[in-house]
Amino acid sequence: MPRPEIRQKLASAGLIVLFFVGWEVFCVVSGMSDLILPRPSQVFVTLVQRLPVLWPHIVQTLVTTMIGFILGVALGILLGALIGVSKTAYDTVYPLLIGFSSIPKVAVVPIFVLWFGSGTVPAVLTALAICFFPIVVNIATGLATTEPELEDVLKALGASKFDILWNVGLPRTMPFFFASLKVAITYAFVGTVLAETVASNRGIGNVMMSASSNFNVPLLFAGLFILAALGVALYVAFSLIEARVTGWATRRNDLAAAA
Amino acid sequence: MPRPEIRQKLASAGLIVLFFVGWEVFCVVSGMSDLILPRPSQVFVTLVQRLPVLWPHIVQTLVTTMIGFILGVALGILLGALIGVSKTAYDTVYPLLIGFSSIPKVAVVPIFVLWFGSGTVPAVLTALAICFFPIVVNIATGLATTEPELEDVLKALGASKFDILWNVGLPRTMPFFFASLKVAITYAFVGTVLAETVASNRGIGNVMMSASSNFNVPLLFAGLFILAALGVALYVAFSLIEARVTGWATRRNDLAAAA
Amino acid sequence: MHFVMMHAPLTAIEAETAARSRAAAIAVELSAAAVTFGQGERAVAALQATELRIPDGEFVALVGPSGCGKSTILKLAAGLVRPSAGVVVVGGREVAAKALRIGMAFQNPTMLPWLTIEQNVMLPLKIVEPYRSQFRRQRKASFRDKAHALLAQVGLTGFATRYPWQLSGGMLQRANLCRALIHEPRLLLLDEPFGALDQFTREELWSILQDLWLVHRPTVLLVTHDLREAGFLANRICVMSARPGRIIDDSAVAFARPRTIAMTFEPDFVALNQRLRDLITDARRAAPAPSEA
Amino acid sequence: MHFVMMHAPLTAIEAETAARSRAAAIAVELSAAAVTFGQGERAVAALQATELRIPDGEFVALVGPSGCGKSTILKLAAGLVRPSAGVVVVGGREVAAKALRIGMAFQNPTMLPWLTIEQNVMLPLKIVEPYRSQFRRQRKASFRDKAHALLAQVGLTGFATRYPWQLSGGMLQRANLCRALIHEPRLLLLDEPFGALDQFTREELWSILQDLWLVHRPTVLLVTHDLREAGFLANRICVMSARPGRIIDDSAVAFARPRTIAMTFEPDFVALNQRLRDLITDARRAAPAPSEA
Amino acid sequence: RADEVKIKFTLGWKTQGSDAAFFYAKDKGYFKDEGLDVVIDQGEGSGATVTRIMSGAYDAGFGDVNAIIQNASAKPDEAPVMVYMMWNRPPFAVVSKTASGIAGPKDLEGRTLGGAQGTPTTRLLTVFARTNGLDMEKIKLSNMAPNLQEPMLIKGDIDAALVFNITSYFNLVLNRQDPDKDFKWLTFGDYGLDLYSNGVMVSRKLLASNPKAVAGLVRAINKATIAIAKDQNAGMAAVVNFDNLVNEPVEKRRLQYSFDKLIISPEMKEIGIGDVKDDRMARAIGIVVEGYQLARAPKPEEIFSRQFLPPRTERDLVYVAN
Numbered sequence A, B: 001m002p003r004p005e006i007r008q009k010l011a012s013a014g015l016i017v018l019f020f021v022g023w024e025v026f027c028v029v030s031g032m033s034d035l036i037l038p039r040p041s042q043v044f045v046t047l048v049q050r051l052p053v054l055w056p057h058i059v060q061t062l063v064t065t066m067i068g069f070i071l072g073v074a075l076g077i078l079l080g081a082l083i084g085v086s087k088t089a090y091d092t093v094y095p096l097l098i099g100f101s102s103i104p105k106v107a108v109v110p111i112f113v114l115w116f117g118s119g120t121v122p123a124v125l126t127a128l129a130i131c132f133f134p135i136v137v138n139i140a141t142g143l144a145t146t147e148p149e150l151e152d153v154l155k156a157l158g159a160s161k162f163d164i165l166w167n168v169g170l171p172r173t174m175p176f177f178f179a180s181l182k183v184a185i186t187y188a189f190v191g192t193v194l195a196e197t198v199a200s201n202r203g204i205g206n207v208m209m210s211a212s213s214n215f216n217v218p219l220l221f222a223g224l225f226i227l228a229a230l231g232v233a234l235y236v237a238f239s240l241i242e243a244r245v246t247g248w249a250t251r252r253n254d255l256a257a258a259a
Numbered sequence C, D: 001m002h003f004v005m006m007h008a009p010l011t012a013i014e015a016e017t018a019a020r021s022r023a024a025a026i027a028v029e030l031s032a033a034a035v036t037f038g039q040g041e042r043a044v045a046a047l048q049a050t051e052l053r054i055p056d057g058e059f060v061a062l063v064g065p066s067g068c069g070k071s072t073i074l075k076l077a078a079g080l081v082r083p084s085a086g087v088v089v090v091g092g093r094e095v096a097a098k099a100l101r102i103g104m105a106f107q108n109p110t111m112l113p114w115l116t117i118e119q120n121v122m123l124p125l126k127i128v129e130p131y132r133s134q135f136r137r138q139r140k141a142s143f144r145d146k147a148h149a150l151l152a153q154v155g156l157t158g159f160a161t162r163y164p165w166q167l168s169g170g171m172l173q174r175a176n177l178c179r180a181l182i183h184e185p186r187l188l189l190l191d192e193p194f195g196a197l198d199q200f201t202r203e204e205l206w207s208i209l210q211d212l213w214l215v216h217r218p219t220v221l222l223v224t225h226d227l228r229e230a231g232f233l234a235n236r237i238c239v240m241s242a243r244p245g246r247i248i249d250d251s252a253v254a255f256a257r258p259r260t261i262a263m264t265f266e267p268d269f270v271a272l273n274q275r276l277r278d279l280i281t282d283a284r285r286a287a288p289a290p291s292e293a
Numbered sequence E: 001r002a003d004e005v006k007i008k009f010t011l012g013w014k015t016q017g018s019d020a021a022f023f024y025a026k027d028k029g030y031f032k033d034e035g036l037d038v039v040i041d042q043g044e045g046s047g048a049t050v051t052r053i054m055s056g057a058y059d060a061g062f063g064d065v066n067a068i069i070q071n072a073s074a075k076p077d078e079a080p081v082m083v084y085m086m087w088n089r090p091p092f093a094v095v096s097k098t099a100s101g102i103a104g105p106k107d108l109e110g111r112t113l114g115g116a117q118g119t120p121t122t123r124l125l126t127v128f129a130r131t132n133g134l135d136m137e138k139i140k141l142s143n144m145a146p147n148l149q150e151p152m153l154i155k156g157d158i159d160a161a162l163v164f165n166i167t168s169y170f171n172l173v174l175n176r177q178d179p180d181k182d183f184k185w186l187t188f189g190d191y192g193l194d195l196y197s198n199g200v201m202v203s204r205k206l207l208a209s210n211p212k213a214v215a216g217l218v219r220a221i222n223k224a225t226i227a228i229a230k231d232q233n234a235g236m237a238a239v240v241n242f243d244n245l246v247n248e249p250v251e252k253r254r255l256q257y258s259f260d261k262l263i264i265s266p267e268m269k270e271i272g273i274g275d276v277k278d279d280r281m282a283r284a285i286g287i288v289v290e291g292y293q294l295a296r297a298p299k300p301e302e303i304f305s306r307q308f309l310p311p312r313t314e315r316d317l318v319y320v321a322n
C-alpha cells in the first residue's frame, strides 16, 4: 500500500513547511525586529549566500561532533552496562554522573583547553562529556528492567553474566538505546558548538559567536539552522538503523491484517 | 538482611569519598594551578565559608529550575504521548524537536530576555527548553514499543485510545519516564544556570559568572558543587518515587528466594 | 458451588426471558472471513474463507489442530484483527466492542505487570459502561468485593494483592478467567482457558462456567483442545481443518443441562468424542507446510 | 517417526552402555528442600521440605494441583531458584548448570522476541559447550540444519525464520521444546511442554520424546497435568500435595518400552490413572488459603 | 622550521578590526623574521587573556592590564607581564540615549544601568561613583551578557550601559543606530579614572626562559602597528585573511576608531607607542586596588616591563586615516 504512506509523508512535510510559514507570518505581522528573530526567508537567503564560506566550518563541526558522539556512545554503553549490572556501580557511579551532568559543561571547557590546547580536542571532549549521560541512563534502565524470565532462559544453560548481558540485556535494551541516541546526538552538537564558541577558530560555534558579536542575527540563525539540519540528518540515519534493529519491539498489528 | 545492605551502602559511600581524595591527590601531585582545577578541599572550605551568602542564590536557582522542570515534564509527556500515538506527529514533530534540540540554548536565551526581561522568566523557559526533549523521546519510545498483547486486553473491551494510553501505554513507560527524568533534571539545572549567566542578578549562574570574572576559581567550583549536589538530591528524591512506582519492572529474583 | 454475581442487573428468571426474546438475533457472524498475516512472500494464510453464525445466547466450542486459526477467529470476533477478506459482524455491527459487552480470556494470560491480580481483574470495570461511571463514584469497594468473590471461586483467595509474576501458570490462567467474567459480558471469548490446569480444578471450573451460562445466557465461543470439555460445556462444537483453517464440521451437542462430570463417561458422550477425534485426525492429515501455503 | 540427531557424540548402543554404567549415580537430589517466596507477612511457602532423588537416566513425571510447586522444583533443579532451606544437588554439585548440560522447556514459552524461531532454538548451541566453540568456527550452517530438522519434527517447517509473535500458542510451545532438546542435554526439565497442544500433536510428540529418551537416556523431569501423558512417558510418577507442595506419592511405572498409544487404553494403565486421580483428589482437599499459610 | 620558537597567542575577543596588527605581522612575515612561529587564537575577553596565560595554555596575548594588576596582587609570581601598551586611553564608558537626558555622572542616580558581569567597566563603577560623588545606593545595576546591553538599552529596559566604547559604538551601528547623534558617551578617562587598558602581555615563563623571543614579538607587533596606522586597508586585508566572516566595513571603522579614540593621545605622542608613564601607572594601580579591594598593591614594574620595547625612535606612530 504505497499510496497512503506517500500521502502520510506529504502531510508531514506540509506540516513542517507550515511551521516555517507560520514563523515568517508571525515575524511580519508582529513587526518583530530581525535583530531579535529574523524571518526564516532571510535566514535561508543568508544560508545560501554564505554556504561556500560556511562549508569548512560545517565540516569541522560535523566531524568533531561525530568523533565525540561515537566516543560518548561507547562510554555510555560501558557505564550503562556497569550500572545496570552492578549494584555497587549503581550506588557510586550514578550519583557522580548525575552530579557531573548537572554542571554546565561550559565550566569544564577551559580545563580541556588547558590540557589539550584550543581547537578540535576540547570540542570532541565537550561533545563526549555532554552526550554520554542519556545513553548511560537508558542502557542502565533497560538492563534493570529486563524481565527475569528472559534471563532465566540463559541462566538455565549456565550462561555467564556476560553471555546474559550480550544475548538478553543489550538486545532488549536496543529500543531505548536508540531513543537515547536521538537525545545524545543533539546534545553532542550542543557540546561541540559550546567548545567552539569558547576556544576555537573554526566551526559553526565560532561562526555563531562571531555573528552574534557582530549582531549579524540572520547569520547566527543560519548557524542554528545548520545545526538543526545536521541533527535531523543524523536522526534520519539512526532511524533507518533503528527500524532494522528494533523492528521486533515496534511491531504494530493495530487492526491491520490485510495483505 | 540489613547487614549486607548497610555494608553495600558504606562501600558505595567509600568509593565516592575515594573519588574526591583521588582528585585532591591528583591536584597536589600534578601541581595543577588552582586557577584551572582547584583542590576539592579548597572548594569545600569556600563552600562552607560562603554558604550564608550563597544561600539565597541556591534557593533562587532551585526554585527556577523546579518550575522549568515541572513545566518541561508536562510538555514532555504531552509531546511524547502525541508522538507515540500519532504517526503524523511522529513524522512532523519529531524532526522539528530534534532540530530545536540540536541548537545550543544559549542562542535562544537572548530572545527570551528581550521578550520577557531579565530575571526568572527567561531562566524558567531555558530550563524548560533544555530539559523536555529526553522526556519526549523516552515517552514516545515507551509507547511505540508497548506490546500489542497488552493493548489488546483493553481493546477487546472497547477502550478508547485515551483509555489505552492511560491504562497501558503510560504505566508501561514509567521506568523509562523515570530514566528520562534523571537526564531532564540535570539538564534543567544547566538551563537555569545558563540563563542566569546571560541575564540575571541572582542565582548560582550569576555567582559563577562573577566568580569567574574575579578569577575566584574555588568559588566557581563551589557553584559547580552546589549544582551537582542539587542534582543528586533531586535524583535521590526521584529514585524514592521511582522505586515505588516502577518496582514491578525491576523485580529481581536472581537466585534469591530465601525469606 | 454457586456463581456469585453481585449487582447483577437481572435476576435469573428475567435473564432467561430476555435470553429467549433475543434468541433469534445473531451475536457473531463471519461471512467468507479470511485472514492473511503479513504480505508478499512471507504471508501466512491463517484462516480460509470461514462461515460461522452464532445466535445470541449459544455456547459454541471450537476445536482443531494447533495453529489452525482458532485464536484468530476469537480475535476477529473481538475486533482485534480485521479480516483480509469477507465480513465480520458482531452484535449487528462491524465494530465489535461498541456493540456488545465482550469478555475475553486470552490464550496467554497477559496480565498487566504493574497491577496486582485484583486490579487486573477489576480492569474491565474501569473501562466498560455502566461500571465505568460507577467506578469513579465510590463504588470501588463493592467492586473489590466482587473481584474477591470471583477470585475465591477459582481458588485464589489471598492472592488478590499479589503481582502477576508471583503466581504460577495455572493460577494466572484462573485470574485471567476472572477478568473475562467480572463485567458480566454478553459475549464471552475464551481461548483455552483451562489449558494449564489439572483435571480437577478444570472440572470444577467447567461447572462454574456452566452455572454462569445457565443463569445469564451470554453468547460463548470457547477454544479448547479437550474434547470432553467441549462436550461438557457447549451446545455446538465446530471442528476446524489444519491451517489455513476453515470449519469442517459443526455438530450440535444435545445432552441435557445441567450436565455432570459423570455424564462424560456415558457411551453417548464417548461416541461423540470418538467422532470428533476422527474428524480432527483427518483434518490434520491435510496440513500443508506453512511457507509453501 | 525417528528423532533426527545429527552430530550425536554417541551411537545408540554406546549411549545405552554409558547410561548403564552411570545408573547408580544420582542426577538430581533434593534434601529437605523448601522454598518460600517473599518475606515477612507476604511470604508464600511454595514448597515444603521436599525429598527427591532421581538417578541418572531416569524419566520422572511430576503431577499435582495447580500452584503446588511443580515449576518451583524444576527451577530448583535448574539452579534458577535457591532453596530457602535444605540442599539441592545436581550432577554432584550445587551449581546445576556447571555440572550437567541442562535443557529446560519453561511453562510459558519465553522466546526472545528479537530472535527468529530458528535463532531462538539455536540459542543453547551458542551458550553451551562443546557447541559454543564450534558455533564460532563456521559450524553455524550445520547447526541451522539441525535446528530445521528438529522444527520439522514438531511440524514447524517453514516457520524457522518467523518471529515468536507470528506463531500461535501451540506452535510456540513446540518451538520451546525444540530449544530444550537441541543441545542434547543430560538433564531435561520439561514444564508442561504439551499443555497447549491438541491431543494428536501431543501424542505424536510423546512418541518422539520416548524415542529420544530410549536412545540417549537423559535424566528427565516432566511436569504435567495429563495423567495419561505421565503414564505413557515416565518410569516414575511423583504426586505432589497442594501448596505448600510436598511429594506425597512416588510410584514406579512398570509398562514395557517402547510404549504405544494403544497401551494407554489397557486396563492396567487405566487403573494406574485412577489411582493417581484419587491421590490428587485427596491432595487438593487439604489446600490451605495462601496468605494464611 | 624546527628552530622557530612557537608562541601561542590569544586575542582579547573574537576577530576584530582592532586586532589587525597581529594578523598583519603574521602575514607579512614579521614574526618569522624574528624566528617566531606565532599561533593566533580567538579570545574570550580581555580579562580572560590573563587567566589563559596564567593557566599555561597560552604564552602571550592581547588583554587588559587591569586584570594583570588584579591577579598580580595575589599571585605575583604567576601573573603575566605587559610588555607593549597598545591602548593608551581606556575604553571604559557609560553610554545612554541622548533622549534620556544623562549629561553627566550625577544624572546616573536613580537610573538602571546594564552591565556585563566582570568587565572592567562594570567592576569599576563603584570607583567611578566615589570619584564623582555618586550614591551607589541610588543606582540600580542589572547584569546581562555583553551582547544584550545594546538591545536592552535601545528597547529601554535599561537607562544606560556600562561598556567598552570600541565595542559598544559598533554594536549600536550594527543595531542600525547612530551612536554619535542619539547616544551620549561618558568615558571613564574623562571623569577621573585615568587607567591604561589593553596591550600585549606575556607569561612569566616565556619572559624568563626566552627574553629574546619576547623582544622579537614586541618588535614585530610594533612594526605592524606603525604600518597599519598608515595603511588600514592593508591591515584589514590581514584580518579578512584570518577570518573571512567579519563584516569588513564595520571592522575597518573599528580599527580606525581604536587609533582615534584609544591609541592616539598626547602621552603616546610624547613617550611613543607601547610605553607607559610610571607615575600614571602607579595611580592606575591605586585605582584598581581600591576598586577591586585588593589586599596588596603591586609595584608598576611587576605589571609592566619596558625592557623589550624597541628604541624610542622606532616607536613613533603617525596615524593617517584612509
Ligand SMILES: Nc1ncnc2c1ncn2[C@@H]1O[C@H](COP(=O)(O)OP(=O)(O)OP(=O)(O)O)[C@@H](O)[C@H]1O
Pocket (backbone or CB within 6 Å): A253, C037, C038, C044, C045, C046, C065, C066, C067, C068, C069, C070, C071, C072, C073, C107, C243, D165, D166, D167, D168, D169, D170, D171, D196
Ligand atoms: N500476528 C501474527 N502475524 C503473523 N502470523 C500470525 C500472527 N498471529 C497468528 N499467526 C499465524 O496464524 C496461524 C493461526 O494462528 P492462531 O493463533 O489462530 O492458531 P490457533 O488455532 O489458535 O493455534 P493454537 O492452538 O496453537 O493456539 C498460525 O499459523 C500463526 O503462525
Ligand SMILES: Nc1ncnc2c1ncn2[C@@H]1O[C@H](COP(=O)(O)OP(=O)(O)OP(=O)(O)O)[C@@H](O)[C@H]1O
Pocket (backbone or CB within 6 Å): B253, C165, C166, C167, C168, C169, C170, C171, C196, D037, D038, D044, D045, D046, D065, D066, D067, D068, D069, D070, D071, D072, D073, D107, D243
Ligand atoms: N517469583 C515468585 N514470587 C512469589 N511467589 C511465587 C513466585 N513463583 C511462584 N510463586 C508461588 O509459589 C507457588 C508455587 O508455584 P509454582 O509455579 O511452582 O506452581 P506450579 O505447581 O507450577 O503450578 P501450575 O501448575 O499452576 O503451574 C505458587 O503459590 C506461587 O504463587
Ligand SMILES: [Mg+2]
Pocket (backbone or CB within 6 Å): C070, C071, C072, C107, C191, D168, D169, D170
Ligand atoms: Mg491459539
Ligand SMILES: [Mg+2]
Pocket (backbone or CB within 6 Å): C168, C169, C170, D070, D071, D072, D107, D191
Ligand atoms: Mg507451573
